[in-house]
Amino acid sequence: MGAKNIASYFLLFFYVCFFMHCNVVAILDPVDFLSLQSIKKDLEDMPGSNFFSSWDFTSDPCTFSGVYCDSDKVIALNLGDPRAASPGLTGRINPAIGNLSSLAEFTVVPGRIYGALPHSLANLNNLRFIGVSRNFISGDIPSGLGDLHNLRTIDLSYNQLTGTIPQAIGTLPELTNILLCHNRLFGSIPRFESQTLTRFDLKHNALSGSLNPDSLPSSLQYLSLSSNQLSGPMDQLLNRLDQLNYLDLSMNQFTGPIPVRLFSFPLTTLQLQRNRFTGPVQPKDKVSIPTIDLSYNRLSGEISPMLGNVQNLYLNSNRFTGEVPSSLVKQLLESSIEILYLQHNYLTGIEISPTAVIPERISLCLHYNCMVPPVDTPCPFTAGNHTTRPIAQCNG
Numbered sequence: 001m002g003a004k005n006i007a008s009y010f011l012l013f014f015y016v017c018f019f020m021h022c023n024v025v026a027i028l029d030p031v032d033f034l035s036l037q038s039i040k041k042d043l044e045d046m047p048g049s050n051f052f053s054s055w056d057f058t059s060d061p062c063t064f065s066g067v068y069c070d071s072d073k074v075i076a077l078n079l080g081d082p083r084a085a086s087p088g089l090t091g092r093i094n095p096a097i098g099n100l101s102s103l104a105e106f107t108v109v110p111g112r113i114y115g116a117l118p119h120s121l122a123n124l125n126n127l128r129f130i131g132v133s134r135n136f137i138s139g140d141i142p143s144g145l146g147d148l149h150n151l152r153t154i155d156l157s158y159n160q161l162t163g164t165i166p167q168a169i170g171t172l173p174e175l176t177n178i179l180l181c182h183n184r185l186f187g188s189i190p191r192f193e194s195q196t197l198t199r200f201d202l203k204h205n206a207l208s209g210s211l212n213p214d215s216l217p218s219s220l221q222y223l224s225l226s227s228n229q230l231s232g233p234m235d236q237l238l239n240r241l242d243q244l245n246y247l248d249l250s251m252n253q254f255t256g257p258i259p260v261r262l263f264s265f266p267l268t269t270l271q272l273q274r275n276r277f278t279g280p281v282q283p284k285d286k287v288s289i290p291t292i293d294l295s296y297n298r299l300s301g302e303i304s305p306m307l308g309n310v311q312n313l314y315l316n317s318n319r320f321t322g323e324v325p326s327s328l329v330k331q332l333l334e335s336s337i338e339i340l341y342l343q344h345n346y347l348t349g350i351e352i353s354p355t356a357v358i359p360e361r362i363s364l365c366l367h368y369n370c371m372v373p374p375v376d377t378p379c380p381f382t383a384g385n386h387t388t389r390p391i392a393q394c395n396g
Contacts (some may be wrong), residue, residue: 028061029072031099036061036074038096043079046087046111051080073102075126080109089113093132098123104150110134110158117142117156124148131155133179141180143168153177157201165190165207180205181224189230191215203227203248213237224248226271235259250274250293258294263287263306272297273314283307294318295341303328303347312339316365316383324350335359343367343383346394350374370394 037057045052054065062069068076077100080089088111097106098120104127113135121127122144128151137159145151146168154169157179164187165180175194181203188209189202197217203226210232216223218240226248233256234249241247242261248271255276262270263283273295280301281294287306293314300319307313308327324342329352331337338361347369354374358364365379367387 027072028069028074031101032072032074033057033061035096035099036064036067038094039077039079042094043089043091043113046090048087049081049089049111051086051089068105070102074100075102076105077103078105078107078109080111082109087111088135093118095120097121100124102126105129107131108133108135112136114138116140119144121145122147125150127151129153132159134158136160138162140164141166141169141185145169146171149173151175152196153179155179156183158182161185164188165202167191178202189215189225192217195219198222200224211237213240216241218243220244222246225252227251229253231255233257238262241265247271258299260284263289265289281307303342309336311337313337314339314341315345316341317344320345320347321370323348326351332358332362332364335362337362339363341365341380342369343379344369346370346389348394 040052040055051065061067066078067074080086086109088109090112092115093113095118097118103124106127110133116139117137119142121142125148127148131153133155137156138161140163141156141161143166145154146166149172151172152174153176155177161183163185165185167190170190170192173194174196176196177199179201181201183205185205185207187207189207189211191212191214195217197219199222200216200220201222201224203224205228208229211230213236215237220241221243223241223244223246229252231253234254235256238259239261242265244265245267246269247267250271251274253276255278257279258272258277258281260283264285267289270289270292273293275297277297277299279299281299282304283306285306286309288309291312292310295314296317298319302322303315303320303325305325305327308325308331324347328337328340329350332340333356343365349371350366352374356375358375358377364377365383366373367379367383368389370389372388
């Protein structure tokens with residue numbers, strides 16, 4: 001719509017309002033006004049939601065639910081009732097969103113928004129936060145988002161996005177959070193340059209390839225790449241990420257040894273299960289990470305006594321040998337360990353009395369090793385029915 005038509009539209013709007021006694025407090029920029037109308041036209045409340053009940057265009061749009069203004073411009077647009085369990089909205093995101101030139105924040109509550117993300121989002125040079133998660137957004141990630149140098153958070157998680165992650169997004173200088181998990185993205189992970197990036201969540205996609213040592217900045221605190229098809233060694237990359245407090249690389253195809261230095265990071269959770277990691281696990285000092293899952297790999301050697309302080313320890317389905325360290329047994333009997341899964345290894349003994357009382361809240365499984373378990377404890381279903389390995393598998 002041209003400038004002359006916009007002016008005519010607003011003359012008509014105020015003429016109608018004069019006779020209808022509209023409560024017009026401020027005059028919103030005409031482009032923003034018409035953009036909100038277009039956005040509303042393509043969306044509607046799902047049954048049980050009444051978010052759009054306040055969107056009466058005979059009143060000031062800056063009083064609408066989810067619309068926040070500064071002077072005559074819309075600076076934030078939060079579509080949908082933010083309360084928990086709200087039914088959300090359905091429909092498409094109209095490309096007119098790209099005309100809100102001062103927009104700094106754009107969010108959509110979980111619902112049934114479908115279709116592609118408008119490429120007009122690339123026009124929003126002031127955009128700092130985009131959160132459109134838990135909907136049915138499809139298509140690709142607009143590469144133009146990589147031109148929005150003020151972007152700090154991109155949350156497009158739990159949708160149906162396809163295609164690759166645009167290289168340009170990795171160059172955003174002030175990016176702090178990127179959440180693209182639970183989509184259908186494929187291809188390699190581009191290099192991310194922002195030195196303020198702290199949260200990086202790409203789990204449950206179809207990403208592949210290896211990660212270069214300089215792919216991710218050392219500022220990361222949360223890293224989840226679980227359930228992809230990533231491969232290659234991780235030692236050089238992980239050695240740099242010493243500010244991590246959460247790391248989940250599970251269910252990929254990573255290979256090589258687990259870096260010893262990793263066990264000294266300030267982690268609360270370390271999940272490396274279901275990969276192809278090999279070699280021994282021998283931390284230099286006592287490990288204080290509450291939860292460690294190294295199950296379903298190809299790790300070997302003896303279990304380190306330095307793991308005695310771990311509260312939830314999953315070492316099952318590997319190739320560990322020797323006796324279970326006394327430090328783990330001591331912590332187990334003192335209820336300091338809550339979960340100790342050692343099944344499906346080649347362990348030959350554990351110093352624990354058959355009359356020892358294992359607290360009920362402790363989960364201990366010793367099935368399918370090269371020994372007869374001295375205590376009978378319930379194991380998960382995946383441990384199988386055999387308590388001991390065949391002798392032929394334990395010789396040599």
